[in-house]
Amino acid sequence: MTGLELSAPLEMSDGLIRRATEKGSVIVAHSVMSTQTNRVFHESKMIKAQFGDAVTLIGGGPHASARPGELLDAGFDHVVIGEGEKLITDLLWYLMNDKDPREIDGVVSEKRDSYPRPKGLPRVDLDGYPPFALDMNVLGPVEVTRGCPFACKFCCTPFLTGKGVRHRSADSVVKWLNRAAQQRGFRRTWFLSPNAFSYGGKGREMNLDRLENLLKGAASVDGLEEVFFGAFPSEVRPEFVTREALDLLRSYVANETLQIGLQSATDRVLDLANRHHTVEEGLDAIRMSFDCGFTPHVDMMFGLPGETKDELRASIEMCEELAEMGAMVHGHVFMPLPGSAFEAMPPGILDPESRSALGELSRKGVLTGSWSTQETMAAELVSGRE
Ligand code: SF4
Numbered sequence: 001m002t003g004l005e006l007s008a009p010l011e012m013s014d015g016l017i018r019r020a021t022e023k024g025s026v027i028v029a030h031s032v033m034s035t036q037t038n039r040v041f042h043e044s045k046m047i048k049a050q051f052g053d054a055v056t057l058i059g060g061g062p063h064a065s066a067r068p069g070e071l072l073d074a075g076f077d078h079v080v081i082g083e084g085e086k087l088i089t090d091l092l093w094y095l096m097n098d099k100d101p102r103e104i105d106g107v108v109s110e111k112r113d114s115y116p117r118p119k120g121l122p123r124v125d126l127d128g129y130p131p132f133a134l135d136m137n138v139l140g141p142v143e144v145t146r147g148c149p150f151a152c153k154f155c156c157t158p159f160l161t162g163k164g165v166r167h168r169s170a171d172s173v174v175k176w177l178n179r180a181a182q183q184r185g186f187r188r189t190w191f192l193s194p195n196a197f198s199y200g201g202k203g204r205e206m207n208l209d210r211l212e213n214l215l216k217g218a219a220s221v222d223g224l225e226e227v228f229f230g231a232f233p234s235e236v237r238p239e240f241v242t243r244e245a246l247d248l249l250r251s252y253v254a255n256e257t258l259q260i261g262l263q264s265a266t267d268r269v270l271d272l273a274n275r276h277h278t279v280e281e282g283l284d285a286i287r288m289s290f291d292c293g294f295t296p297h298v299d300m301m302f303g304l305p306g307e308t309k310d311e312l313r314a315s316i317e318m319c320e321e322l323a324e325m326g327a328m329v330h331g332h333v334f335m336p337l338p339g340s341a342f343e344a345m346p347p348g349i350l351d352p353e354s355r356s357a358l359g360e361l362s363r364k365g366v367l368t369g370s371w372s373t374q375e376t377m378a379a380e381l382v383s384g385r386e
Contacts, residue, residue: 031061048075066338082118149203156339181223226254241285246292303348331371347378
């Protein structure tokens with residue numbers, strides 16, 4: 001077995017790969033999201049055309065788990081399905097020791113009639129792995145919770161990470177934040193969670209003691225000046241927003257906003273999407289956030305399957321009302337994500353009137369999000385599927 005030299009370049013170039021091949025065998029690993037397939041598959045085909053077997057291509061991430069065959073078609077040699085922390089290290093060990101990676105459950109290296117699914121594969125213990133690549137200086141939000149017991153039909157999280165909820169312990173979070181602050185000058189931190197207020201509980205209920213333990217620990221890290229929790233890239237489900245939770249948050253966090261997932265202005269559409277909360281619960285959460293000193297940043301999704309024109313219009317009117325109340329809106333257009341229950345549904349489309357109303361809200365600075373490009377991305381996802 002020879003040594004392994006790691007690098008995490010911001011951009012991949014032919015020159016970089018060529019120079020690496022002059023030193024030895026090269027492995028290029030990609031984490032692929034469904035919205036990135038055009039760019040990644042173009043790149044993987046170019047790498048294979050230019051370097052052939054001198055470069056081994058490994059793919060993982062959400063799209064690899066949902067559609068491994070597409071990655072194999074695009075030139076990837078090995079595809080990691082499900083949670084990658086352990087599998088990627090196993091796979092590297094197999095490759096470096098000339099062993100056959102097809103022996104690893106969750107790694108596929110050739111087209112098959114059917115592929116393993118993430119739910120049949122072992123789940124990792126978050127504390128067993130670092131939350132970011134400190135040595136590579138790749139520092140992102142700290143993932144504190146993985147898995148979600150809810151099954152919103154537009155979301156692929158339950159497919160990818162399961163319905164059981166696992167949390168990174170507060171001790172582990174504090175340990176890594178300390179290292180990031182001391183070794184890399186980390187000054188602020190964000191957290192990643194499917195539902196931030198579910199931290200410490202079993203998924204459907206809160207455990208405010210554990211949440212406080214986490215926030216207190218993070219806020220006490222030497223050198224760390226700001227802690228952001230319950231704000232993008234995490235969000236909270238409306239029925240988890242309570243005065244007690246918000247008061248607790250206010251004592252420790254730097255964020256002025258709270259990211260709340262409402263998604264639609266009608267209970268019928270929320271039911272169709274299996275959200276398990278009502279519009280009124282969403283509005284209660286928004287009002288309570290204002291009362292407790294947070295500006296609500298409300299996620300809304302347009303073009304959900306089954307949504308009528310009137311219901312789309314109602315959602316846009318609600319965005320206008322939220323803006324008048326002083327809230328911000330984070331707009332999305334429905335994308336049939338692979339792995340979600342709605343993956344075979346038609347993509348969300350905005351009619352000209354809706355697009356122009358949303359454009360107006362954007363110009364006023366009260367609507368953010370990738371809603372304008374998601375319509376195109378959603379159409380591309382479907383054309384890939386066909
Ligand atoms: S949208 Fe949020 S609550 Fe719903 S399934 Fe996905 S992660 Fe869970």
